[in-house]
Amino acid sequence: MRSTLMLACFVLSASLAGAPSVCAAEPAPPPGSDEAQINALSEASADAWNRGDLKGHLAMYSGAMTFMTKDGPRPGVEPLEKAFAEKYFKDGRPKQTLSFSASVLRRLGPDAFLETGSWRLTGGGEPDQSGWFTLIWVRTAEGWRVLHDHSS
Secondary structure (H helix, E strand, O other): OHHHHHHHHHHHHHHHHOOOOOOOOOOOOOOOOHHHHHHHHHHHHHHHHHHOOHHHHHHHEEEEEEEEEOOEEEEOHHHHHHHHHHHHEEOOEEOOEEEEEEEEEEEEEOOEEEEEEEEEEEOOOOOOEEEEEEEEEEEEOOEEEEEEEEEO
């Protein structure tokens, strides 16, 4: 009985050793790839926010972008900049630190990606805030830009 149990444990361990981990991190995309460029833009956007550079944060957006709100889509970067400045900034500084995580990019075609992930605002003596986002990225003459943002 004991040897049968040991054999079963060995077989189970051996079979799981080659199985992919559900918790394994996605490998980093190759440098210079479309995915790496988009990841770099997202990171630069969060860094700009955290420095208090709202225009830098919004630089990843296309001029033709739309932002989905509870009242429907809001076109253009300028209204988004105004809304963010009023809600999330005080005296030109962010009220909280922004971070992105759980990002997944899915290619929609040679010049488009769908990105899903989570955002988090922390610190500043304010309650933490978090939610999810879906971005549509398109290749433009200026490089990759967000054409549509649906954050909740």
